[in-house]
Amino acid sequence: MKEALKSFFGLDDESDDDELLSKNLNDDIAIDPDFVMSTDMLLAAIMEAYRVMDRDKDALDLFLTKYEHMHENESLRLMSEKKKKDPSLSSMHSSKEEDKQRLVQSANEALRTFFKMNNDEDARLLFRSLNDSSRTAETYIIMVGGLVEKEPWSGEISQLYQSAVQSKCLTEELAFLAMKSVVFSKLDGKMRVLRDIIADTSSVLNISPEEFNSSRYWQLKRTLGYRFAKLLMWWRNLSSSWEKELKLSVRQLKQGRQGGHVIDEDALRCIVKFAGHNQRDDINQGVPVSDGPSEKDQVIQNKERKYGIKLIREVVVDAHQTTLYNSPAFVDDVAIGFCSLKAYDECIKFVKEMHSRDLIKLKQSTYEHAIYAAEEKKDLKMVDELIRNMEDGCSLNIK
Incomplete structure (x- = not known):
């Protein structure tokens, strides 16, 4: 036998x-x-x-x-x-x-x-030989995961997905694999199929499709791409989508703090990158906009800056519990954010602290943002110290 x-x-x-x-x-x-x-x-x-x-x-x-x-x-x-x-x-x-x-x-x-x-055919044969009691949610995840980048949605994966739904083996992980297959396929009407999968999964999780999309937006974006993620959120205007991402991230940050958990790292990145955006002359350069001509304008500016600084501070605290705290790109974005919002003391303190950790090698631009902040404060002694730190840090990067 x-x-x-x-x-x-x-x-x-x-x-x-x-x-x-x-x-x-x-x-x-x-x-x-x-x-x-x-x-x-x-x-x-x-x-x-x-x-x-x-x-x-x-x-x-x-x-x-x-x-x-x-x-x-x-x-x-x-x-x-x-x-x-x-x-x-x-x-x-x-x-x-x-x-x-x-x-x-x-x-x-x-x-x-x-x-x-890479023996897909024998995997198929074994799967077909299993009776229903031997097929679990994990079985379907393994099958779809093994075929997701090789088979179109309209064929075998669609059948596996429907079988999982009928067998009450649908899970969130399987749903994301199935949606990935849909995106990879040449199928017409992809959005309709994606929404059907989300409706099935939301029903299993006992939440609405809208709640599923918003609470898992960042995973949807990573898995399906920005275009499909924003369409699932019904965001039609591309030029303003980043503002909606920021609002979603801030809402998730508040919910996370109330619930005692750290939110998705991409949401934290989004807040650091765009908080106080109206007061940034250039999102990526760390340069603040000029003060408005009237006292009323300046009051509004200060209010927006303070709120943006507050958000970035909260993100930095939460980032201690993630891999972001060891990411040179994230550290650079924080320095840009503080500098753009005229939080010069915060920028200098943060960059010096990260430099002293010796766990990551900072970008040269990160030091330059702190140097700019010290120059704006007319603190020449601090400028010299930061330049020495930059020379030290960048020389280590070269090595």
Whole structure:
């Protein structure tokens, strides 16, 4: 039986089962075959270890051994039915059902291994051989994830998605994979299909499609691209979309602080880049706009600057808990933001603090923004100190 299965899945017969199962993952402790096969969870864990070690065929051999044992039990059950006298018939049937249930995590691991080996066809064959009780949400995620960049939405992936929905196996992760497939395809009416997927997923999550889109906007943008993300938000005007992104980010920042969690890093970047935008002469240059001619204008300007500075401060605090705090590009954007809003002391203090950390190498432009701030304050001593820091930091960058 197992030889036929190996041939079916295109595997050679290089290693004997007993020899394989007597190997340790590190080749020095024996593995008891009965122990390996005792639970689906243990079998899957050992298969995963083999896969990580690039022993893919060994991983599949383990699975096929279990597969063979399952069908041996099925043969015994059929023999018992013929005899009609075997009192253990019901228990054997129960054992068969347990075996089917056991091929869940290990079957998923086998699918992962097939895709790792670029053996998509055998992954398909294995998936089709699994009964409904052996297919989980993870099974569909593995299948769609393995095919997402190879197959058009209108074909197999669409069928897998519909099967997952009907089997109540739809998850957010699967939805994003399906939407990615739609975007990659040449399908007409992509937006309609994307909205249908979001409607299905929102129903599972018990939220509205609008809430799904706004709460997951940044993930949608990364996965589907800016064009599809903004259309899902019903943002028609390209020129003002960045302002809507800023408003969304500020709202999420407030919600995150109230809920005690850090929001998406892209939202934090957006706030730093655009906070107080009306008072920036150039978003990327760190130059403030000139003060207005009237006292009323200046009051409005100061109010907008203070609010922008407050937002950037809050982002910097939250960024401590993310990878952004070690990002030279993010640090540069913070320096630009402070400088653009005339928060010269904040800019100088922040750049000096980041320079002293020695964990990242700052951009030359970051030092230049701080130097500009010191010059605006007419603090020549600080200018000299920052120039020395820049020379020191940039020389390290060159090395």
